[in-house]
Amino acid sequence: MTNAYTTPGLVCAHHHLYSSLARGMPAPKIAPHNFLSTLENVWWKLDAALDHDMIYWSAALGAAEALLSGTTAIIDHHESPNCIEGSLDVIHAACTDIGIRVIPCYGVTDRWDNDGKLQEVNTTSPMTQGAELGLAETKRYLLSDRPAMVGVHAAFTCTDETLDTAAHLATEFHTGVHIHVAEGQDDRDAESRLQKYANDDWLIVHGVHLQKPIAGTIVHNPRSNMNNAVGYARPAQWRNRIALGSDGIDSNMMSEFQLAFIAGRADDISFSPDLAWNWLFNGSQLVPDTQNDVVTWNYPHMDSSWHLAYTTSLHVTDVSINNEFVLFEGKLTKVDLEETRRKAEEQSRRLHHALAMSE
Numbered sequence: 001m002t003n004a005y006t007t008p009g010l011v012c013a014h015h016h017l018y019s020s021l022a023r024g025m026p027a028p029k030i031a032p033h034n035f036l037s038t039l040e041n042v043w044w045k046l047d048a049a050l051d052h053d054m055i056y057w058s059a060a061l062g063a064a065e066a067l068l069s070g071t072t073a074i075i076d077h078h079e080s081p082n083c084i085e086g087s088l089d090v091i092h093a094a095c096t097d098i099g100i101r102v103i104p105c106y107g108v109t110d111r112w113d114n115d116g117k118l119q120e121v122n123t124t125s126p127m128t129q130g131a132e133l134g135l136a137e138t139k140r141y142l143l144s145d146r147p148a149m150v151g152v153h154a155a156f157t158c159t160d161e162t163l164d165t166a167a168h169l170a171t172e173f174h175t176g177v178h179i180h181v182a183e184g185q186d187d188r189d190a191e192s193r194l195q196k197y198a199n200d201d202w203l204i205v206h207g208v209h210l211q212k213p214i215a216g217t218i219v220h221n222p223r224s225n226m227n228n229a230v231g232y233a234r235p236a237q238w239r240n241r242i243a244l245g246s247d248g249i250d251s252n253m254m255s256e257f258q259l260a261f262i263a264g265r266a267d268d269i270s271f272s273p274d275l276a277w278n279w280l281f282n283g284s285q286l287v288p289d290t291q292n293d294v295v296t297w298n299y300p301h302m303d304s305s306w307h308l309a310y311t312t313s314l315h316v317t318d319v320s321i322n323n324e325f326v327l328f329e330g331k332l333t334k335v336d337l338e339e340t341r342r343k344a345e346e347q348s349r350r351l352h353h354a355l356a357m358s359e
């Protein structure tokens, strides 16, 4: 049944569930001064400290909060360079326990040398052991026949051999590559290395500094782009399908839609909320089963982008996936939210402690 209080399930087309534990993290000792130093001093330290318990509870918390926001599918991009094997199973288990759909990938990269130290990548060098392990984890998961993609961190942290192997693995398993492209200036020439591989199954994440067209769905993450001061991606300039992602900020896709509209308006006064609304629901083409999911909201105009662009205090009351309620009258049906938060907080304390020890 559909009515003006309901929408199909929303899709987060680019997430990092592991970032759920970043909340409350102490500020880095070295304040980031640009995008690359944000990666080096925050995210690449955090992902290196992850273990299975942290991965499970960060995914569980992110998945729980996704359902509370009406998101019924997460296309996740995961990295945990010191805990690669089995990591995609852990994410799948956490999401299944909460009751949400997940399409995971492992983001392979050569930015860690074979001694585990951060390195600048020489594109003609052989693939690192870390990238090999990431691809092996990907293949192992793909062989289980669950929906998944082949993850690549970004062209600028990968050798040519790694890009080539990842692209071929995706073709072999009839899926796409999920990759950050031209998010910051450091990755400006990504498309020149990727164009020969990319196809419509690929997820081209960010594309802020794309110079030329490239095949694939472009995933726009306006909140993350503002947070990292990388610039406005102006996705309307491309003919590609555009979808929305949160890039790990959270799973609240209605908020992402609202900011996609505002960011569009900041660039062009004629930008219509209908355009950002289309981007939001293009996610359902990536995970077609979500079209049958039913999200019930506390607001009677859920079919009007002009209402929703300006309406705050939207709440989800019920979510059903595959005709089963996973959220009913505001409560998760499969797990206890407070317990999930408590367990995630325990793991975030472990993570923050590990980060403090590593400095």
Ligand SMILES: [Zn+2]
Binding pocket: 014, 015, 016, 077, 180, 205, 247, 248
């Ligand atoms: Zn990302």
